[in-house]
């Protein structure tokens with residue numbers, strides 16, 4: 019069986035976890051989380067504060083809650099993992115489903131602009147398949163329309179836009195460190211921002227709203243008499259997860275460039291142009307299969323015991339988020355998209371088998 023994705027962890031991560039268990043002896047949020055935050059800040063650069071939480075969804079939820087108020091509308095592409103939508107509604111806001119650009123598969127600003135109302139206060143572009151090449155345009159658009167910008171960079175840790183690392187500039191940027199992301203902490207995520215108000219709100223809200231508890235936790239202490247002035251959640255990261263993250267920061271892999279080379283002239287295939295050499299460290303490898311051939315490819319992959327993904331079912335079709343909107347590019351891409359296996363243990367031979375199957379369509 020060829021797996022779609024795989025956590026890349028080993029002895030070093032196991033040793034780091036053992037150190038937390040056997041030597042530090044405190045598994046909750048403590049000094050190791052503070053250490054990971056500093057390491058993340060150093061890696062990304064740019065001076066933003068990193069705030070670690072227990073998932074990418076939690077990062078998005080807390081970021082949104084910090085920059086919006088209940089009832090606000092948030093522009094978001096329907097073509098995203100449902101986590102983006104759940105984070106918006108968890109913050110009491112309304113997701114406004116937008117279409118995507120056919121050449122980037124990320125938020126279409128012309129479509130988004132038409133959906134702005136007096137209640138629109140924020141936008142959440144999603145860097146689908148790590149494609150963050152429009153990051154600067156999203157910043158410009160947010161400035162122009164006076165919107166808060168929460169970037170869903172769950173797929174884009176370590177990626178750059180025109181040489182600048184995602185998370186080193188902008189307004190509020192959220193990463194996911196779940197089991198198969200560019201780096202993993204098992205489950206986890208982080209909010210990156212320079213906004214002092216957001217920093218304070220997110221660091222309190224992740225610890226049940228207990229004021230200024232983070233610094234004490236890093237020092238192995240607690241705030242027994244601190245006040246609580248806002249809704250909070252149990253979203254903090256544990257020392258165990260942080261220990262895995264510290265090891266993971268030293269790893270990074272790339273196989274997408276090879277797929278691109280193998281498939282660039284293949285009939286019925288549409289690749290999204292991305293600079294895998296200089297800018298993009300991809301989390302998934304998604305391509306479109308044209309001319310109604312996707313079902314046949316799905317069949318072939320199943321016959322050969324090769325896993326694949328359909329990422330993602332547009333959110334405006336889901337019962338909970340149903341909206342009667344026309345999103346023609348989103349719907350077309352959904353009918354054609356497929357994600358191929360990609361993880362560092364995928365061999366060249368396995369990649370060749372997959373590409374040969376696509377060649378037979």
Ligand SMILES: Cc1ncc(COP(=O)(O)O)c(C=O)c1O
Pocket residue numbers: 073074075076098099101102144170172173194195196205206207
């Ligand atoms: C686009 C997108 N946003 C948000 C998330 C949420 O991240 P997490 O799974 O860490 O909660 C994911 C996770 O896969 C994602 O793909």
